[in-house]
Amino acid sequence: MILSSRFLLPDHGIQMKKAAESAWPEEVHALLREAGVRQVAIVPDAGHARLIKACEKDKSMRVVRLTSEQEGVALLAGAWLGGEKGVLLMQSSGVGNCINMLTLPIACQFPLLMLVTMRGDHGEFNPAQIPMGNSTQAVLEAMGVIVKRADRADEVTEMASSALRLAFNTYRPVALLIGQRVFGAKDFRKLTQGVPK
């Protein structure tokens, strides 16, 4: 059985995915660069695509692709031991993969900056994204991670700067959750168009 697009709910008022107009990805890249961030650990998400591209082009940064987000928590502890700053880019579902590894930065007081793009959040279509997306903040806070949120494109850079300063000035894991509203919901209606009948 294939889900027909005629059963999809109307999306009035929900911002659907479109080419982002805001420059926050480039601004956040500049912020990371200025702060001396060298290791950029990633499990990609569509919401991070432009920031990842900017980091890949930057010769002062090393982008480390991971098989699972928890690898990034450990990688960046090693980076700090060696005198380098890093950042971990992931989607909210990846937060669940990190939980036990977060004992490392918490127990040892490592700075850790996580920029987390949300799913299961604003106008979500995919039921599988809800359990983790809806509990991302609570789960992080239960572990002792400081959580900040940005739900508008024009506040992402400022909140990223705030999270970066908290992490590296106070030696803690800090997560900035970037709401799905910033990117627009993934438009499954559009993505199903053009399938041959």
Added chain:
Amino acid sequence: MSKLLRRKVVKELLAGRGDALVVGGLGAPAWDITAAGDHELNFPLWGAMGGAAMIGLGLALAQPKRKVLVITGDGEMLMGLGALATIAVQRPRNLSVLVLDNERYGETGMQETHTAHGVELAAMAKAAGIEQAFLVRTQAELARLKQQLYARAGSLFAQIKIDPEKLPLVLPPRDGALLKNRFRAALLGPDAAQQ
């Protein structure tokens, strides 16, 4: 043929470590590196199971001129196998991951791990793309590993089969912040605390 003994293996591999940086996986490998002599440039883990090799990678990328040794166990490595792929893709020239393989979860009652049933970590490392990947069973193979470990550049992985003996624990300091701070001060100098 008698099996290799873990404390002797670690002591031999760390003798003449020079300015190498050492990460010890939780449990017996952390006690082993401590038994060989507590050291400011050791970072023994008390938790973070599955993370030792990745900590080594972050450290190796940050300190490309220093040799980085990760000494961990088979159970710990099995929990973080993805790291083999991530390390292979990054190709650090200064990272060696040495797995002390007793085919057991030693701290929890000597239950068997997958390596007791044919899973070969060295072959997995090789398949991931770490070219210098060895299975070590004998004293002669251990001597060759040590020679290669310090003489050659490139990523290296070794699965070292050891006797599943139960030994008295030799505990490092367990305050993670202390371990981190003393490591950074020894590596980066007094300014480390100002960073």
